[in-house]
Amino acid sequence: MSLAKGLLTKACCASFASFAPLRELQKLGCMITSVVSFISYFESVRRRTLNYFNTIPPEQLEWRPKPGEFTCGDIIRHLAAAEQMYVGLVVEGRWIYPGHEADADSPVSLEATLAACNASHMAAMERLRQLPDSVLEEMRPPLGDGPPIKVWRWLLLLAEHEIHHRSQLAMYLTLLDVTPPHIYGMGVEEVIARATG
Numbered sequence: 001m002s003l004a005k006g007l008l009t010k011a012c013c014a015s016f017a018s019f020a021p022l023r024e025l026q027k028l029g030c031m032i033t034s035v036v037s038f039i040s041y042f043e044s045v046r047r048r049t050l051n052y053f054n055t056i057p058p059e060q061l062e063w064r065p066k067p068g069e070f071t072c073g074d075i076i077r078h079l080a081a082a083e084q085m086y087v088g089l090v091v092e093g094r095w096i097y098p099g100h101e102a103d104a105d106s107p108v109s110l111e112a113t114l115a116a117c118n119a120s121h122m123a124a125m126e127r128l129r130q131l132p133d134s135v136l137e138e139m140r141p142p143l144g145d146g147p148p149i150k151v152w153r154w155l156l157l158l159a160e161h162e163i164h165h166r167s168q169l170a171m172y173l174t175l176l177d178v179t180p181p182h183i184y185g186m187g188v189e190e191v192i193a194r195a196t197g
């Protein structure tokens with residue numbers, strides 16, 4: 001399973017391609033100082049993502065807002081695949097997107113989809129955990145044209161990409177008449193009530 005370019009056709013994945021600001025990023029130092037600290041941060045991101053996954057009505061797993069868009073299940077599988085891709089880039093220095101399509105002949109349940117996603121996540125974090133902290137300052141190439149950037153920056157893009165699709169799923173849930181979870185357990189009304197000085 002390879003050839004990422006052909007599969008990454010969504011505009012959402014534009015961050016995988018090159019863009020001018022990458023040249024500026026080459027000059028920056030390291031914001032994340034250890035692999036373990038990144039894993040800890042990303043685990044907190046993933047925990048919040050799971051809150052959204054667990055709100056999907058099981059019977060709506062393969063619902064999509066219109067033809068050609070991701071289904072809810074596609075979003076779960078895409079995030080698992082993207083995580084594998086980014087971690088593969090960090091570990092091996094090459095881009096391989098393993099795909100996110102459901103098996104049309106044997107559709108799986110939400111429970112099984114989440115179990116596969118969790119297993120993939122644990123394996124990816126274990127791969128990262130084996131790396132020395134010095135890897136964060138190493139360069140990795142972009143998918144398209146442009147200069148390489150440092151590993152810690154790629155890892156932040158992994159998180160940013162996940163947050164992007166989490167928001168997409170939140171909108172799906174709204175369209176399905178499901179109230180999405182609050183990101184930090186507090187709605188905007190409560191934030192306004194507490195943060196009025």
Ligand code: NI
Binds near residue numbers: 013078082165
């Ligand atoms: Ni994407």
